[in-house]
Amino acid sequence: MKSWPDRRILDLFGIELPIVQAPMAGATTPEMVIAVSEAGGLGSLATAQYNLDQARDAIGVIRKGTARPINLNFFCHKMPAPDAARAAAWRARLEPYYLEKGLDPEAPAPAAGRTPFDDALCGLVENTRPEVVSFHFGLPDPALLARVRATGAKVIASATTVAEARWLDERGVDAVIAMGVEAGGHRGNFLSDDMARQVGTFALVPQIVDAVKVPVIAAGAIADARGIVAAMTLGASAVQIGTAYLFSPEAKLPAVHREALKTASDDNTMVTNVFTGRPARGIVNRLMREVGPLSAEAPAFPLAGAALGPLRAKAEASGSGDFTNLWSGQAARLARAMPAGELTRTLAAEALARLGAR
Structure with missing residues (x-):
């Protein structure tokens, strides 16, 4: 053939x-x-x-x-209707991480979408x-x-x-x-x-x-x-x-994502909504373990990622993928x-x- x-x-x-x-x-x-x-x-x-x-x-x-x-x-x-209460609850859930990283939890979040x-x-x-x-x-x-x-x-x-x-x-x-x-x-x-x-x-x-x-x-x-x-x-x-x-x-990947892929295995990915508000499969990290993987607190897609932006930037600058969406399928190995x-x-x-x- x-x-x-x-x-x-x-x-x-x-x-x-x-x-x-x-x-x-x-x-x-x-x-x-x-x-x-x-x-x-x-x-x-x-x-x-x-x-x-x-x-x-x-x-x-x-x-x-x-x-x-x-x-x-x-x-x-479909873009979701604004939900101030849900957005506030999400910011409150992430506040301990902001404080840990020396970030202002009250600072306006960058636009996400x-x-x-x-x-x-x-x-x-x-x-x-x-x-x-x-x-x-x-x-x-x-x-x-x-x-x-x-x-x-x-x-x-x-x-x-x-x-x-x-x-x-x-x-x-x-x-x-x-x-x-x-x-x-x-x-x-x-x-x-x-x-x-x-x-x-x-x-x-x-x-x-x-x-x-x-x-x-x-x-x-x-x-x-x-x-x-x-x-x-x-x-x-x-x-x-x-x-x-x-x-x-x-x-085009952050260094922390490339490194995570090198050690990805059949059982270290999960479907999570905490990064964007919509289910997606990625390599397990701290945010997924502690908040998710599927959290009712996460705002609807694509709004959840806005509040994570500062945390991701701060963590990646120190070589950590704790707050990065490390997308990967189960066959990465x-x-x-x-x-x-x-x-x-x-x-x-x-x-x-x-x-x-x-």
């Missing part, structure tokens, strides 16, 4: 290798996107990490670096015309989605349950990302907030494959060729890989440190060799 057994994603996106680099807000750089796309995979830019002008500039850098298909990823959350997909960001898509647009936390308003489709972009979105996958399929997405609970970073859930019911990748993938008409991209605990082959055996047409790319030099383009080609070649040997 010298070719991929399922070409649906390759043909849909116009790429050579069935590997999608996960759009990791904060860690993904234009250089990572360029490297993955140039290697034949699908590089993905996490536009939620930027304001509008920054996103436009980043896309400009990418388009200068590669003419190959790229993916722009957007969040589809991730911009949901809106008219302005839709205009960005219309102007830059990416080949693929992906959404996290559901889909945007139908009118905005129609405008995205009109650009010719393929639309994909994350599902963490079969019900979410069916919901996406009914609304005409071109492919579904089956995101298992093992995956690092923010969960893509949007129909349920019950983390106790989240499903593992290799139970979720075949059930979503059976439930939808469109191709499925497997995500979560895939960091080597064995994971790629397993996902494809279960019916996935491609894989989305995140944590493994955090080990590449193109990733399987990752290898190499440039993003080389990693993409290596994983694909190893997986293809394993598929051909069966």
Whole structure:
């Protein structure tokens, strides 16, 4: 066997290798996107990490670096109504840490937030015309989605349950990302907030494959060729890989995050909401142990992070990741440190060799 057994994603996106680099807000750089796309995979830019002008500039850098298909990823959350009481309770919960670090607990918190997909960001898509647009936390308003489709972009979105996958399929997405609970970073859930019911990748993938008409991209605990082959055996047409790319030099990470990844193991990550107000998987640290991991006190996404900003900065300056969101999936130990383009080609070649040997 010298070719991929399922070409649906390759043909849909116009790429050579069935590997999608996960759009990791904060860690993904234009250089990572360029490297993955140039290697034949699908590089993905996490536009939620930027304001509008920054996103436009980043896309400009990418388009200068590669003419190959790229993916722009957007969040589809609803901004919560202000809740002064909840914000005050959160500040009170964090006050002992402020005092410990010599910080003023009454000082105004810096603004925190991730911009949901809106008219302005839709205009960005219309102007830059990416080949693929992906959404996290559901889909945007139908009118905005129609405008995205009109650009010719393929639309994909994350599902963490079969019900979410069916919901996406009914609304005409071109492919579904089956995101298992093992995956690092923010969960893509949007129909349920019950983390106790989240499903593992290799139970979720075949059930979503059976439930939808469109191709499925497997995500979560895939960091080597064995994971790629397993996902494809279960019916996935491609894989989305995140944590493994955090080990590449193109990733933008605080030093404390890079160090934590070096010793990450199968059982030292948790799903937590204390950093942003929304469940996400990261390496266990002091804040997660003492406040969470899932805390009812944390303000709704994306507001929880504002009060943590000063604590994170102070701790990182002294080499501590106590208050840093150390996003990681459960398969970090399987990752290898190499440039993003080389990693993409290596994983694909190893997986293809394993598929051909069966």
